[in-house]
Structure formats: C-alpha cells, structure tokens
Amino acid sequence: EIVLTQSPGTLSLSPGERATLSCRASQSVSSSYLAWYQQKPGQAPRLLIYGASSRATGIPDRFSGSGSGTDFTLTISRLEPEDFAVFYCQHFGGSLTFGGGTKLEIK
Amino acid sequence: EVQLVQSGAEVKKPGESLKISCKGSGYSFTSYWIGWVRQMSGKGLEWMGIIYPGDSDTRYSPSFQGQVTISADKSISTAYLQWSSLKASDTAMYYCARLTGGNSPYYFDNWGQGTLVTVSS
Numbered sequence: 315e316i317v318l319t320q321s322p323g324t325l326s327l328s329p330g331e332r333a334t335l336s337c338r339a340s341q342s343v344s345s346s347y348l349a350w351y352q353q354k355p356g357q358a359p360r361l362l363i364y365g366a367s368s369r370a371t372g373i374p375d376r377f378s379g380s381g382s383g384t385d386f387t388l389t390i391s392r393l394e395p396e397d398f399a400v401f402y403c404q405h406f407g408g409s410l411t412f413g414g415g416t417k418l419e420i421k
Numbered sequence: 422e423v424q425l426v427q428s429g430a431e432v433k434k435p436g437e438s439l440k441i442s443c444k445g446s447g448y449s450f451t452s453y454w455i456g457w458v459r460q461m462s463g464k465g466l467e468w469m470g471i472i473y474p475g476d477s478d479t480r481y482s483p484s485f486q487g488q489v490t491i492s493a494d495k496s497i498s499t500a501y502l503q504w505s506s507l508k509a510s511d512t513a514m515y516y517c518a519r520l521t522g523g524n525s526p527y528y529f530d531n532w533g534q535g536t537l538v539t540v541s542s
Contacts, residue, residue, distance in 0.1 A: 315483075349528035351466075358516055358532040359458075359466065370530065402466055406520075406527035409482065410456070410468040 316340055318403050318413035326421040333390040335416045337381075337403035345382045347406050353415075354399045362401075363388065395420075423447040425455075425517050425533035432539045433507050440503035441536045443517030450498035451475035454520035456529060457491060457502045461513040471520055472500055507540045514538075 317340040327333055337348070345366035351359040361370040363379035366386055376391040390397055398420050403413040428442040443455060456471040470481040474493040481491070493500040500517055515536050518529035 347522075347525070347527040351529075353466075358535055359518075359529070360532070361528060361530050364522065364528045364530075404466075404528065406522075410471070410527075412458075412466040412468060415465045 315409055316343060316405055316407060316411055318405060318411055320401075320403060320413035320416045322416060323414075324417045324419060326419050327393055328421045329393050329395055331393050333388075333393055333397075333418055335388040335401055335418070337386040337388070337413050339384045339386070339405065342383045343405050343407055345386070348379075348381070348386055349404045350379055350388045351402045351404065352397075352399045353402065359402065390418075393418075423519065423531045425519060425531055427515075427517060427533040427536045430537040430539070432541070434542055435509055435540055436506050437540075438503070438505050439507055439538065440501050441515060441538065443500045443502075443533050445498045445500070445519070448519075451495050454526055455493065455500040456518050456520050457489075457500075458516045458518060458529075459485075459513050460516065460535075466516075469502070469515075474498075474500065507538075509540050509542075511538060512540045 319338045321336045348366040350363040353359040367379045378389045400415045400417045402415050424446045426444045451474050454471045454473050457469040459467045469485040470491045472479045472491045474495045490503045517533040519531040520526040521530045
C-alpha cells in the first residue's frame with residue numbers, strides 16, 4: 315500500500331508570500347493519479363488539482379501543482395487571506411490514500 | 422449543477438445500528454463511483470470505500486472492510502453507509518464524494534456537506 319507523507323505539518327506564512335507544500339509517496343506513482351484538496355474549518359474538502367498539475371474548475375491560477383515519481387508539490391504563488399486552510403494530497407492506484415495534511419496558517 | 426446531499430447528524434449509543442445517506446443530483450448517478458471518507462475530530466481524511474451505483478460494484482479500504490457496509494439505490498440516486506453495531510470510535514464526520522477522472526477515475530470532484538455521527542452512552 316502506498317503511503318503519502320506531507321510536509322511540513324504546519325506552515326506559517328503571511329499574505330502575499332509564496333507557499334510550497336510537499337507530498338512524498340512511499341513508492342513511485344503515476345502523476346496522472348495525484349490530486350490535491352483544500353479544507354477550511356467546518357467545510358468539506360474542495361478539489362484544487364488533479365493529474366498532479368491540472369487546476370480544477372474555478373481554482374485561481376495562483377495555485378499550481380507539479381512533480382512526478384515520488385515527489386509532488388503544491389505551490390501557492392501569492393497567498394490571499396482566504397487560502398489559509400489544511401491541504402491534502404491523494405492518490406488512487408488500486409487503493410485510495412490521502413496524505414496526512416499540511417496546515418497553512420497565518421503568521 | 423452536481424450536488425451530493427447527505428442526511429443529517431446522528432447521535433447513537435454503542436451497539437446500535439445506523440445507515441446514513443448521500444443523494445446525488447445534477448448528473449448521471451449510475452455513471453460515477455461514489456466514495457465515503459471518514460474524518461475524526463481534528464484529524465485527516467481516511468478513505469473508507471467506493472461504490473459504482475450502476476452495478477453496485479463495491480471496493481473497501483482494508484482498514485474498513487468488515488466494519489461498514491456501502492450500498493446504493495440507483496432508483497433514487499442515493500448511496501448509503503451503514504454500521505450494524507456502532508462503537509464510540511466511530512464518532513466522526515463522514516463525507517460522500519463523487520469519484521471522477523475519465524476511464525480511470527481517481528479523484529473526488531464533488532463532495533457532500535458531511536454527516537456528523539456521534540456515538541456515546
């Protein structure tokens with residue numbers, strides 16, 4: 315079973331800064347099957363990125379995804395106040411798995 | 422507009438049974454897998470299983486196999502998650518979500534609002 319490890323656990327940044335979130339897989343995975351979600355308190359998760367780098371409908375272009383093999387990255391180019399939340403990566407290759415999450419908090 | 426509407430919050434006692442629901446609308450319910458995801462308070466997302474309402478093909482996470490039952494009634498576009506004997510450790514928020522991604526669906530593009538299940542004596 316593939317394990318996704320996200321880092322850092324918590325990231326403290328200010329609005330306007332650049333955020334880089336990491337998702338590492340325990341073995342090489344197809345980038346076609348890697349997605350990212352954002353979850354705000356009291357809300358359901360929201361799809362941000364699928365296929366490692368394709369933005370979901372309505373997602374601002376300050377969000378971007380990249381990576382391949384075992385290392386994937388979610389980048390938020392310039393943080394807006396509404397971006398602070400918890401982010402999860404997810405893969406489906408026979409079994410579906412989520413990473414443990416990265417909390418992005420306001421510094 | 423694609424919508425997944427879940428049943429309301431439940432408070433149950435240990436040992437009781439429970440069935441929660443997820444009604445889809447705005448798309449062909451029988452053509453997409455529906456998944457269930459658990460989130461315990463303050464914790465991350467855990468995949469429980471998926472069902473294809475078109476033929477009721479069901480896959481479970483090894484962590485939840487035998488602990489829950491996932492089903493669907495395509496005539497009313499509704500998926501279900503049920504327990505035969507609840508435990509206090511089943512207390513959590515449960516989300517349903519639509520799995521998509523073309524010929525090899527792999528990500529959840531639409532989510533229900535969640536159903537909070539509380540199990541307490």
